[in-house]
Amino acid sequence: MEALTDDNLSVLACEARHIDLLVDIANKAYSDNYLHIWDDEGVLYLEKNFSKPVLASELADKNNCFFLVQNREKFVGFAKIVLCKSFGDYTADESLYVQRLYLRKAYCGLGIGAKLMMQFHQKALALHKKVVWLQAMPSTPSVSFYEKLGYTITHKGYIPFPHIKPAYRDLYDMVYKLE
Numbered sequence: 503m504e505a506l507t508d509d510n511l512s513v514l515a516c517e518a519r520h521i522d523l524l525v526d527i528a529n530k531a532y533s534d535n536y537l538h539i540w541d542d543e544g545v546l547y548l549e550k551n552f553s554k555p556v557l558a559s560e561l562a563d564k565n566n567c568f569f570l571v572q573n574r575e576k577f578v579g580f581a582k583i584v585l586c587k588s589f590g591d592y593t594a595d596e597s598l599y600v601q602r603l604y605l606r607k608a609y610c611g612l613g614i615g616a617k618l619m620m621q622f623h624q625k626a627l628a629l630h631k632k633v634v635w636l637q638a639m640p641s642t643p644s645v646s647f648y649e650k651l652g653y654t655i656t657h658k659g660y661i662p663f664p665h666i667k668p669a670y671r672d673l674y675d676m677v678y679k680l681e
């Protein structure tokens with residue numbers, strides 16, 4: 503694989519005309535990492551979350567921002583943030599939610615995820631947010647990834663979606679305070 507440098511890496515703010523690229527990379531990046539957690543191999547989850555009608559509708563909502571991660575010409579991941587979504591006692595205006603961040607497996611562990619999260623923190627600061635929050639599964643390495651970035655666990659809950667295997671049901675709320 504090609505070396506990853508700042509010159510090679512770019513993050514494209516996704517627009518309506520990018521919908522097919524978004525559907526493609528969302529399905530690939532998710533499937534690379536998480537099909538094993540479902541007892542139906544993720545069929546229902548993919549349809550309800552990453553099908554073209556679902557993503558097109560989410561993309562049309564101005565509260566959502568999708569990003570396509572590119573290494574030179576190749577799409578290697580995607581992310582979605584929700585600009586205003588309340589968290590605990592913090593109002594929607596005070597809170598930015600990172601809903602999705604998935605990289606193709608071959609591109610994990612190269613520093614891309616940390617760079618993206620730094621960009622989201624910068625965006626949150628520019629919007630005068632008090633917190634950035636997200637949800638992560640302790641059965642995956644993502645909780646340690648976010649802890650390294652300074653996130654703390656505030657609530658332990660469950661994935662409210664059918665077909666999840668019991669070993670993967672746990673879902674933590676995590677928060678990063680910007681103040």
Ligand SMILES: CC(C)(COP(=O)(O)OP(=O)(O)OC[C@H]1O[C@@H](n2cnc3c(N)ncnc32)[C@H](O)[C@@H]1OP(=O)(O)O)[C@@H](O)C(=O)NCCC(=O)NCCS
Nearest residue numbers: 535603604605610611612613614615616638643644646647
């Ligand atoms: C989780 C994910 C976004 C992290 O992005 P990444 O680019 O792979 O992570 P980075 O290379 O930026 O790593 C940043 C830090 O987290 C640590 N980290 C990354 N992956 C880790 C892992 N599997 N276990 C423990 N720590 C990990 C790194 O060691 C690094 O720490 P360092 O700076 O001290 O070396 C990415 O691996 C991914 O997309 N995974 C699959 C999908 C997923 O789980 N998404 C999150 C859904 S909530």
